[in-house]
Amino acid sequence: MAAAIGKECDWMNLPAEARRLADSLPFAAADGATDGSSSTPVSFWRANTAAWIFIAFFGLASRLAAFSDVALAVALTLVLDPIGFVLTAAAYKFYLERTSHRGAVIAAWALACSVLGGLLQMGIANALKDGLFPDIPAGNIAANDAVPAVFYTAVFLGWSLAYFWIRADVDARSERVRRSEAQAAATRAELQHLRLQLDPHFLFNALNTVAAEIPDNPEAALEMTHRIAAYLRYSLDQQARPVCPLSDEIEAVRAFVRIQELRFESRLRCSVEMDPAVRAVPVPHLVVQGLVENALKHGLRSSAEMLDVRVTVRRMADDAVVIEVVNPGQLAPRAGDRPAVGLANTRRRLELHYPSRHELSLVQDGDAVVARLLLRGNACFA
Template sequence: MSIFGDGITTAQGRFRIWWYQIPVFWRVQLVVWGVFSLVDLATRSIVYQSFTLALTITLVMEPLLMLVAATLRAAFGRMGFDGRLSGLAFGCILLLSAASAVAVVSAMTLVRAPMGWNIPDWNSRQEVLAPLAYYMLIFAGWSLAYFWVKAELGGRTDRQRAALAEAEALRAELQQLRLQLDPHFLFNALNGVAEEIPEHPAAALAMLGDLSAYLRHSLAGVDKTVVSVAAETEALAAYLRVQEARFGPRLHTAIETDPAAAPRAIVSFLLQPLVENAVKYGDRESHLDVRVRIHAEGDNLRVQIQNSGTLAPAGTGALTRTGIGLENVRRRLALHYPGRHHFSLRQEPAGPQTEDCTHRDVVVAELLLEGEPCSGS
């Protein structure tokens, strides 16, 4: 690169550094009043019938206009206006705009009179009243725009804070779910291992391995909000194998995963409360069937968790393990799949005849997850 090119690049870099060191308000002021000065220059050229005189007056007046606008901003701040345009705020805008216009016209008159900068074909009244009305409209428009921008930025900040607070709360609940394991499940699983050790050490070892796999998934990924479907189903399978060892022939489980769905991303522990609910509240009078189906449908995932039994009436407290209830599942779906999910919990009529020659209703929790999940971080 030539020395001239290096010099230009360096100058551009220094300008950008200088520009971004200026507060945002003053950057906006420079741009807005810079554009306005061009319009003002064109207007004055017509009124004064002299471009040189119009340019001179513009160079004198535009810094004054910026200073008055900054004073208006400070006045609104001292009055405690937060951006909402109430009747009182609107009245103050008109009053302060009129006062600002009077100040600017007075200053301009004090400069114009000694310099002899008279406006051709205008009398003394026109030289005062026309600029007075003009600048009052300018300052009123600037004030209304300032209130609108301030209200918009304030609303955006509030929404961002609310979204961050919700995300933090959901992450805390997710960590609580992983760290505060169901004590009854853990106690019963360990007790089952202890009972199997004397007579069936191989079965006890297998049950202990499944429990370890489930705990590893629960604890190792505390900070990981999104995992693969394969990893999620592996943890579900380990959990269900432990439950099968506990309940024996009273519990039959199956997980069907579409190979195309296995590498897809899914929110970690999104399915766990639903599967636990199916085991806990399913009908084990003869035996309980729990089936998990995960299929890919284009870019979407369809998940069905089915158990034999009937749907608990609303308000009975089902699906509340460690505070992660149905409402939380829905809120996590809203966070990770905003506007891109469908969730239903329904009871279906009796299915095919079971092994004990009975027909039983089934409860189906179904999720349709569209696209990739947001990390929520």
């Protein structure tokens, strides 16, 4: 289950992960690390060196088998393969300057470079054989001047194909990085917008209450002002943090309820029961307050006497966290009710923070309305 939960948030970590994978690929000119003295990625030099070490061993074994002359095979390997390394490094630079070319154009360049490289290696090999090994028997394959051209043309073609294949993979990863960064930025902006909707909504209602209390009950209005200031200070302190420990969220709920208690005097009572095992669980800000605010709004309207709101937070056997808010009243909406902005806001934030890993329900249970929120795993964007 933990692995499945982790995959729900993988797309948000894609920019860093994709960049790390792109950096690890050879020929990653745009994103690879450099060695400090050149703009060429260190990963290219490592990959190219490893490739030519393999080619050198393969070429040496092939020459020993074909030529039956150890000195000739070793001499050709020591001369031609380092030159091949230099030629592919030059081809790398050449290809980088033509990254805008695609399809047949770049294929023609690759073929032309490979053939020229093969012909150059043939000329060097023949000069070496003529200078150091003039007595090669006519029947020996080493006497065939075209062999180095065929061998190295094939090597350079294979190298070019590998380069363009890896380059295309790097470009695809870079595009995924750009798309995922844009998606993550848009989602973070939406989350910030949703959260900023809640504070003005609460502040508007609270200040209206303070204004109503000032003429008849200035002491209560002053106390309410202090509590509103403390609550807003907490909200501002948490502005840069997308999540907070569940214990902090419950304290914010208590501060919210204390403000409402001054507003509704003896009609409101709120109790909170929280399992100590869930105190440190990170949750989005104001996710519990939205449920409590909804309970107060509809519970006070339906109850003529005492409104008793109960908040229960506990951990399930599968490590899911369950938050229940219970209030007396009726779930059926009344005519003329405006859409529940706070509840819709909470639902949307839960979809972003816990995709496919949350359940939010409002049900009638006898004379009470039960809001039940179940959260599985860690919040995304934590």
